Amino acid sequence: MHFYRCWLENPEANRLLHHFQQRLRWQQPQIRMFGKLIKIPRMQAWYGEAEARYRYSGLWLEPIPWEPELLALQQRLRVDTGSCFNAVLANWYRNGNDSMGWHSDDEPELGVEPAIASINLGASRRFQMRHRNGAYKFELELSHGSLLLMTGSTQHHWQHAIPKQKKVTDPRINLTFRSIRGDENHGK
Numbered sequence: 001m002h003f004y005r006c007w008l009e010n011p012e013a014n015r016l017l018h019h020f021q022q023r024l025r026w027q028q029p030q031i032r033m034f035g036k037l038i039k040i041p042r043m044q045a046w047y048g049e050a051e052a053r054y055r056y057s058g059l060w061l062e063p064i065p066w067e068p069e070l071l072a073l074q075q076r077l078r079v080d081t082g083s084c085f086n087a088v089l090a091n092w093y094r095n096g097n098d099s100m101g102w103h104s105d106d107e108p109e110l111g112v113e114p115a116i117a118s119i120n121l122g123a124s125r126r127f128q129m130r131h132r133n134g135a136y137k138f139e140l141e142l143s144h145g146s147l148l149l150m151t152g153s154t155q156h157h158w159q160h161a162i163p164k165q166k167k168v169t170d171p172r173i174n175l176t177f178r179s180i181r182g183d184e185n186h187g188k
């Protein structure tokens with residue numbers, strides 16, 4: 001894992017936060033949990049190239065075609081990280097009551113050792129990580145304008161979560177850029 005605390009300068013991060021809040025096509029999908037349908041505790045949008053269909057928490061997501069500012073970030077990430085991402089999952093945590101439960105990003109369509117680039121805008125939130133063997137746990141503060149890069153076997157050994165933080169009143173947008181293999185590659 002690599003963490004770049006000042007990947008974006010403040011004025012640009014501010015501009016992008018407002019832009020994405022207003023312009024992305026946010027939805028609040030429902031997932032089945034313990035036999036009940038419940039809305040996920042945040043807003044979400046999936047953008048990218050047409051082949052980047054993705055199953056996330058049991059939901060099939062069809063990508064919305066790239067939006068210009070998302071595409072510009074994808075191009076900057078290619079230069080800075082050397083990875084070509086073909087899709088992005090945007091999450092909007094409206095305040096500290098929104099959250100994401102423990103999971104790994106290990107869906108088969110991400111490939112064996114996925115690189116995931118996660119850009120943070122808005123309120124700082126705690127990013128918790130725990131090892132699957134239960135022995136290690138730590139956390140990072142994901143602040144405005146920062147970039148977290150997860151590569152290699154991170155998703156095999158670790159789970160992560162964004163816990164609720166009741167005192168946080170400001171919104172946060174997180175963009176996780178991913179590389180999805182097209183259907184023709186599945187099962188190979």
Ligand SMILES: O=C(O)CCC(=O)C(=O)O
Binds near residue numbers: 105118127160162176
């Ligand atoms: O909001 C975050 O920082 C984490 C998002 C995440 O884990 C995901 O989209 O899979």
Ligand SMILES: [Fe+2]
Binds near residue numbers: 103
């Ligand atoms: Fe994740």
